[in-house]
Amino acid sequence: MATILKLVGLTKDFGSVRALSNVSFELESGEIHCLVGENGAGKSTLIKILSGAIAPTGGAIHIHGEIFKSLTPALARKLETETIYQENIICPDMTAMENIYLGTEYRNGIFYDKKRTIVEAKKLIDTMEVDIEPLEILRNLSPAQQKVVQVLKAFVKKAKILILDEPTASFSMNEIETLLNIIKKVKLQGTGIIFISHHLDEVFKIADRVTVLKDGEIISTHKKGKYTSDILISDMTGREPSTFFKKRHHQAGEIVMEVKNFSRKNVVRNVSFNLKRGEVLGFAGMVGSGRSELARLIFGADKKTAGVLFMNDKEINIKNPHAAIKHGICFLPEDRKRDANVNYQSVADNIVISYINSISALFRNIRFEKKESKKYIDLLKIKTPSESNSINNLSGGNQQKVIMARWFLVNSQVFIFDEPTRGIDVGSKEEIYRLINELAEQGKSIIMISSELPELIAMSDRVLIMKNGTLVGEVTGSDINEETILSYSIGANKLVS
Ligand SMILES: Nc1ncnc2c1ncn2[C@@H]1O[C@H](COP(=O)(O)OP(=O)(O)OP(=O)(O)O)[C@@H](O)[C@H]1O
Ligand SMILES: [Mg+2]
Missing domain, CATH: 3.40.50.300 (P-loop containing nucleotide triphosphate hydrolases)
Known part of the structure; x- marks a missing residue:
């Protein structure tokens, strides 16, 4: 040829x-x-x-x-x-x-x-x-x-x-x-x-x-x-591949968040579920099944047409993302470029931005911010000449890592991660899994939306499956496997009630 x-x-x-x-x-x-x-x-x-x-x-x-x-x-x-x-x-x-x-x-x-x-x-x-x-x-x-x-x-x-x-x-x-x-x-x-x-x-x-x-x-x-x-x-x-990520089982505690009858036009229809302390709750489904849309409703990024939300048994009304963060809910959106406010500031500023927004300006501690941003640059192997480099000069995957790092710094109760490892290389993916597991071990609750079934299976304690805007299944234990999840996603199985 x-x-x-x-x-x-x-x-x-x-x-x-x-x-x-x-x-x-x-x-x-x-x-x-x-x-x-x-x-x-x-x-x-x-x-x-x-x-x-x-x-x-x-x-x-x-x-x-x-x-x-x-x-x-x-x-x-x-x-x-x-x-x-x-x-x-x-x-x-x-x-x-x-x-x-x-x-x-x-x-x-x-x-x-x-x-x-x-x-x-x-x-x-x-x-x-x-x-x-x-x-x-x-x-x-x-x-x-x-x-x-x-x-x-x-x-x-x-x-x-x-x-x-x-x-x-x-x-x-x-x-x-x-x-x-x-x-x-x-x-x-x-x-x-x-x-x-x-x-x-x-x-x-x-x-x-x-x-x-x-x-x-x-x-x-x-x-x-x-x-x-x-x-x-x-x-x-440049190193020997580590054995593939091992599943860790988290000790789930009491119910932290309850979503009841969430709806938005035809995109999300009557969705109810709960989330427990220290749990990684996976969301599976085809692209377009309504998972990201549901996450945006919980976070107040879009308006729901029906539904109520309880946090720690109290009904709360989330009108916008700012209110969500105040109530202890944070969200890593799927479309980072559009939604996550990637701007021309430095890598360090981009890492600490959500943390700063979540505390009173009076408590800002520049030395802490610098130390933490360096820590995550190191942990996630963010490739940048220094923490003061503009985020726009980073490669696509390294920008993703910066935005991911933001949420590990915020003291939140519920973390919603939409496609957390998209565009991220094999080695750094494992680091992200490790950090998510650490959050769960600290008693935080995680909702993980992912189109990569192997990672969803390896990370989740429970998996909910969505199709056409509604929940069509829930699997736990040994049922968290590709065949079972796929059969729900394509509609071969009926909803278990
Ligand atoms: N305009 C720029 N100014 C300064 N540095 C840049 C610029 N564009 C790319 N770089 C640097 O060049 C290197 C290679 O970046 P490149 O975008 O080619 O990586 P990549 O292999 O495509 O990574 P990814 O998998 O994350 O997309 C990186 O260190 C990046 O920070
Ligand atoms: Mg690239």
């Missing part, structure tokens, strides 16, 4: 931070080359150079035999490279079809042939076996469907190179399968694909080759069938 992309000795410095160091990397046409590594390893920096968003400090990029010192977005497009970033939606107000055929619309003479484009879009969606209404506005589609639209766009254009940066974060298992299948079809067309993921099971499913980056350097490249997950983990972290 032909090499279509070759990076030779690529280096990138951000001020004093060396994000990439002498990186050499190759991509063949019709190959899926996965790129893995810890948070801050340099993966996104590498693809930003390839999409022309940033210029390297040194080295060369060979594409189709031509040599470049750097690219621009226009040049990358001309070289038929398509990049799919984690967050960006292409044109949210256009239909799925218009997005797919952007620049490749069918024409009748000089006129846009809408009828033909609709027919072709339907055919394409059929052959790809996806469930998308071509005339639906992109914004109304699920995040997974939006991602599929972007991949279909690259497919229709017959892109030479397709780059995906953590495309499956927050997808359900079915959605991941669908996306991986489409990517395989794009590959069959001869496109060379670079695929970044923190999920090693995805890597095993689709990679022809996998390259490990660590601290900006290439550590290893392995061919399909020639590596194990232990090899990848030890290449990524």
Whole structure:
């Protein structure tokens, strides 16, 4: 197979931070080359150079035999490279079809042939076996469907190179399968694909080759069938993989919080449950089953249309997040970028912000704040030159860790964590599990929403399952396993009363 992309000795410095160091990397046409590594390893920096968003400090990029010192977005497009970033939606107000055929619309003479484009879009969606209404506005589609639209766009254009940066974060298992299948079809067309993921099971499913980056350097490249997950983990972290996280059973005490008949339009319907002291209560369900929406109602981020909340047997009325924090309920939202107020301040300020909001300004203790922020930078291995660095300079996963650290500092009673390990590398995930277990051991109560069943199973003392906005099941003990939880999520089991 032909090499279509070759990076030779690529280096990138951000001020004093060396994000990439002498990186050499190759991509063949019709190959899926996965790129893995810890948070801050340099993966996104590498693809930003390839999409022309940033210029390297040194080295060369060979594409189709031509040599470049750097690219621009226009040049990358001309070289038929398509990049799919984690967050960006292409044109949210256009239909799925218009997005797919952007620049490749069918024409009748000089006129846009809408009828033909609709027919072709339907055919394409059929052959790809996806469930998308071509005339639906992109914004109304699920995040997974939006991602599929972007991949279909690259497919229709017959892109030479397709780059995906953590495309499956927050997808359900079915959605991941669908996306991986489409990517395989794009590959069959001869496109060379670079695929970044923190999920090693995805890597095993689709990679022809996998390259490990660590601290900006290439550590290893392995061919399909020639590596194990232990090899990848030890290449990524530089240490032997620890035995997978062991389940800890927490001593649950009395009921701390009671949610009764919570509803909001059709999103959350008549949900009731209780939460005990020292318990980790898992919430399973498909993406869109209403778990995050329920969490937002409890926290006062959205208004409920019905329902009452009891804390320590007293009815309380939470009108907004500020009131929730005052009553001892805190919430790590799923969409950190949008909801968690990531701002241009320093890493340290971002770690202590919720703590400061929860105490009286009179009690501020700068030395304590500094000590604590350093502690969490260390514990969660937040990659930053110093605690005074701006949070915006951190890699995606390291920003997530900063926002996560905020809540470990707050003296709250109930912690609601929505997808706490999203975008976080294998090694740091374990540290987060350990910190959550510590909270439970101190008698705090935790609600954990996660689409990653293995972590939900390993962490939860009890799991509630949601579907279409309502609770459809509750499992405890040995029933906390994949088969049982899945059968409730897809509706094969009836609600146990
Ligand atoms: N604009 C910037 N200014 C300063 N430093 C930056 C900038 N962008 C990235 N860095 C640094 O470069 C390094 C590599 O970051 P990069 O985003 O490439 O990591 P990554 O491998 O994609 O990590 P993640 O898995 O967390 O997404 C990090 O140490 C990061 O802090
Ligand atoms: Mg990244």
